[in-house]
Amino acid sequence: MSDVLLEVDDLRTCFTLPHGELRAVDGVSFRLEAGRTLGVVGESGSGKSVLARSIIGLLPAGFARRPAGRILFAGRDLRQVPESEMRRIRGREIAMIFQDPLTSLNPVMTIGRQIVQVLRQHTDLSAAQAKVRAVELLAEVGIPDPAQRVQEYAHRMSGGMRQRVVIAIALACNPRLLIADEPTTALDVTVQAQILDLLRHLQDRHRMAMILITHNLGVVAEMCDEVAVMYAGRMVEQASVANILGAPRMRYTQALLQSVPRLDSESHVRLPVIPGQPPNLIAPPLGCRFAPRCGHRLARCEKEAPSETDVGAGHRFSCWNPVEEAAHGR
Amino acid sequence: MAGSGTAHLQGNALLSAAHLVKTYKAKGGRRVQALSDVSLDIVRGETLGVVGESGSGKSTLARAILALPKPDAGAVQFEEKPVFDAKAAALRALRHRMQMVFQDPLSSLNPAHRIFDIVEMPLLVAGRSSASERRRIVADTLHSVGLDVDVVGNRRPYELSGGQCQRISIARALVLQPSLLVCDEPVSALDVSVQAQVLNLLEDAKAAFSLTMLFISHDLGVVKGISDRVMVMYLGKVCEIAPTDSLYATPRHPYTATLLASVPSLVPRRREERPTMARGETPSPLDVPSGCRFRTRCPAATERCAREEPQIQNVGRPGHFVACHHPLAVPASD
Numbered sequence A: 001m002s003d004v005l006l007e008v009d010d011l012r013t014c015f016t017l018p019h020g021e022l023r024a025v026d027g028v029s030f031r032l033e034a035g036r037t038l039g040v041v042g043e044s045g046s047g048k049s050v051l052a053r054s055i056i057g058l059l060p061a062g063f064a065r066r067p068a069g070r071i072l073f074a075g076r077d078l079r080q081v082p083e084s085e086m087r088r089i090r091g092r093e094i095a096m097i098f099q100d101p102l103t104s105l106n107p108v109m110t111i112g113r114q115i116v117q118v119l120r121q122h123t124d125l126s127a128a129q130a131k132v133r134a135v136e137l138l139a140e141v142g143i144p145d146p147a148q149r150v151q152e153y154a155h156r157m158s159g160g161m162r163q164r165v166v167i168a169i170a171l172a173c174n175p176r177l178l179i180a181d182e183p184t185t186a187l188d189v190t191v192q193a194q195i196l197d198l199l200r201h202l203q204d205r206h207r208m209a210m211i212l213i214t215h216n217l218g219v220v221a222e223m224c225d226e227v228a229v230m231y232a233g234r235m236v237e238q239a240s241v242a243n244i245l246g247a248p249r250m251r252y253t254q255a256l257l258q259s260v261p262r263l264d265s266e267s268h269v270r271l272p273v274i275p276g277q278p279p280n281l282i283a284p285p286l287g288c289r290f291a292p293r294c295g296h297r298l299a300r301c302e303k304e305a306p307s308e309t310d311v312g313a314g315h316r317f318s319c320w321n322p323v324e325e326a327a328h329g330r
Numbered sequence B: 001m002a003g004s005g006t007a008h009l010q011g012n013a014l015l016s017a018a019h020l021v022k023t024y025k026a027k028g029g030r031r032v033q034a035l036s037d038v039s040l041d042i043v044r045g046e047t048l049g050v051v052g053e054s055g056s057g058k059s060t061l062a063r064a065i066l067a068l069p070k071p072d073a074g075a076v077q078f079e080e081k082p083v084f085d086a087k088a089a090a091l092r093a094l095r096h097r098m099q100m101v102f103q104d105p106l107s108s109l110n111p112a113h114r115i116f117d118i119v120e121m122p123l124l125v126a127g128r129s130s131a132s133e134r135r136r137i138v139a140d141t142l143h144s145v146g147l148d149v150d151v152v153g154n155r156r157p158y159e160l161s162g163g164q165c166q167r168i169s170i171a172r173a174l175v176l177q178p179s180l181l182v183c184d185e186p187v188s189a190l191d192v193s194v195q196a197q198v199l200n201l202l203e204d205a206k207a208a209f210s211l212t213m214l215f216i217s218h219d220l221g222v223v224k225g226i227s228d229r230v231m232v233m234y235l236g237k238v239c240e241i242a243p244t245d246s247l248y249a250t251p252r253h254p255y256t257a258t259l260l261a262s263v264p265s266l267v268p269r270r271r272e273e274r275p276t277m278a279r280g281e282t283p284s285p286l287d288v289p290s291g292c293r294f295r296t297r298c299p300a301a302t303e304r305c306a307r308e309e310p311q312i313q314n315v316g317r318p319g320h321f322v323a324c325h326h327p328l329a330v331p332a333s334d
Helices: A047-057 A083-090 A111-122 A127-140 A159-171 A189-206 A217-224 A241-245 A251-258 A297-302 B056-063 B089-096 B114-124 B131-144 B164-174 B194-206 B220-227 B242-248 B254-263 B304-308
Strands: A003-019 A020-031 A039-042 A066-071 A094-097 A177-181 A209-214 A226-231 A234-239 A308-310 A315-318 B015-025 B031-042 B045-052 B074-079 B098-101 B179-182 B214-216 B229-234 B237-243
Touching: A003 A047, A003 A234, A020 A047, A020 A066, A020 A209, A020 A226, A020 A234, A020 A315, A039 A047, A039 A217, A039 B214, A047 A066, A047 A094, A047 A177, A047 A209, A083 A111, A094 A159, A111 A127, A127 B229, A159 A189, A189 A217, A189 A315, A189 B254, A209 A217, A226 A241, A226 A251, A234 A241, A234 A251, A234 B220, A251 B194, A308 B164, B015 B056, B015 B220, B031 B056, B031 B074, B031 B214, B031 B237, B045 B056, B045 B220, B056 B074, B056 B098, B056 B179, B056 B214, B089 B098, B098 B164, B114 B164, B131 B164, B131 B194, B179 B194, B194 B220, B214 B220, B220 B242, B229 B254, B237 B242, B237 B254
Parallel strands: A039 A209, A039 A226, A094 A177, A177 A209, B045 B214, B045 B229, B098 B179, B179 B214
Antiparallel strands: A003 A020, A003 A066, A226 A234, A234 A315, A308 A315, B015 B031, B015 B074, B229 B237
C-alpha cells in the first residue's frame, strides 16, 4: 500500500455550543489511494461534511476546536501545517466542490476571471497564458463555446453549466485529491448523470483521488470504489462498493439500503423503516449509537460501544450483532 | 412531449382537469408558460404520480387544480362540481375536501403556533364542532400519523424534527377528512430513513381516510412505490401517462426512457452498459422549442417534431398514452 495518498487516523472534531460540546466527527479512520474514489454516505447530521471540512481545514471559525487525530496527506500531517502553507495546498493539491454551484461562484466576476485568479495564485502562468488555459479548462469540462463563455457571469448559466464551471475551477491546478460534497444533489437527474460522467472521465484522466460525499446510494454505486458509512459522527462500516451494497454487515447499513425506494421494487409495498431519529450528539447514547433504533439490538449494544471487526479485504464494521455472512448467500 | 389532447381521460373521475394553462409574466414583458394545455383525471381511490424535472410545471399543476391561484384557462371538476366557477364560500367548502401537503415541512407550519393549534385550525376555519369535539378530533388525527397529542400538542414546530413536522402537515391536511390529498414533493426534504416512514404513513392514511391522491415528486423511485398511474411532464406539457408498471417496464416516450436511465442504480453498472441519453439540459421556458418541446434533446427527433406538436395517443397497452411522433418500440421479448 505504498500508493496511499490520504490516511486519516482517529479524527475527532468538536463544536463548542452554548449547551455543551457537540462531537460531530468522533474517531474516524480511513485510507485513500491515488486514483481511487471513496464514497462517504450518511444522513443529515452524520458528520460527513464536517469530516470533509476537517480534512481541508475549512471549519467555521469560533465554533470548532482544532480537530484531534492525524490527517496524513502525501506523508504530511495537515493538522501541523501552518495556515499559509495550507492555503497553498488548498486549490493546488486538494480541491473541494460543494453542493450549490451558485453560491460557490462569485456573482460579480466573470467565470473566466475566477479561473484565472486560481491559476495565477497557484501556478507560474502569466496573465495571458492563464486566460488561454481558462478557455481550455472550460472546454475540458464540456462547456460549449468556451471562448465566449469565459466572459459570462454565473447567473447567466444553468445549474449544470455552473457545476461544470465549479469543477473546472477545482481541477485548474490538477489536484491530487478532490473532495466533492453532494456535487449533484441540487441538479436534475438527467443533468446529474452528465456531471457524474464528467467527474469519472476527468478522474481517469488525471488519476486523481476523490472523496465523494453523498446521501444518495445510487450515486455511490455508480461512482465509488470503496464506501464508508457514517452514523452519528462515527464510521460504522467500510468496505468495497460491492460489499457495502451487496453484503453489508452493520445493521444500520442494511437498514439504510432497505429503506431506499428503488426503480425495480414493486408498487404499494411497505418500505422497511428505521424507527425514530438519529441521536443528539451532545449526549450520544452510551453504547452503539444506532442501538436505540436498531431492530437487532442486544443488551450489550446499549451498554458498550462496539469494537471494530475486520473481516479482511478492507471490510470493517462496528456491530455486536452483525448480519450473518451466510445471509448474503456467500 | 409537448403533447396536448385529452385522449387519456377516463371519465367518471373524482377530479378531472382539462386544458389547464398558466402563464407567468417575466422581465421585459416576456411570458413563461409554466403549464401549457395539461389535462388529467384521477378516479376515486387512485394515486396519480406526477414526475418531471425543474421547470416541468408539476408544482404549478398542483396549485392550479386547487385554484391557488386559478390558471389562465381550463377547467377543473371535483366531485362533479366546477372548481373555478365556484363563489368564494363554495370554493372554501370545496377546498375542505381537497387538501395539500408541501415540500418543506418547517416553512409550511407557523413557527409561533402550538402543534395542537396548527392541527385544529382547519376545524375552526370550517366552523366545525364544539371545543371538546375538536380536541378529540385533533388527538385522533395526530394518533393516526403516529404522534401523541399529550407529547407534541403544546410544542412548536422548531422543537420537532423534519419528519415529525411532515407528520403534522399531513395531520393538518387530514383533519377535515378530505377526499383528495395533493402532495407536492412531500418527502424530498427528508432523509431516506425518515422518508420511508412518511411514505408508509401516506399509504396508511390513504386506506384509513379513503383518499384519492395526486403525488408530485422528482424522485422516480418514490413515485413508483406509491402510484397506480404515473404522468411524466416536460416544460409544461404531458409526455406520457400510463399505469405504473407499464410506464417503468416499457417507457414509450424518449424523455421517460432518458429519465429512467439517468437514475443511478444501486447495482453497480459498467459504463458501457449505460444507454445513450438525451443531450444537454432543459431549454429556458421563456423560449420553448416549436413542435415537440423535447425535440432539442431527443435522439429520435425529426423535422416533423419541429413542425408539429404531437397529440396524446394510446399506444398498445390499455391506459398507456404517449405524446410523441416516434414512440419507442416495445422490446420484442415483451
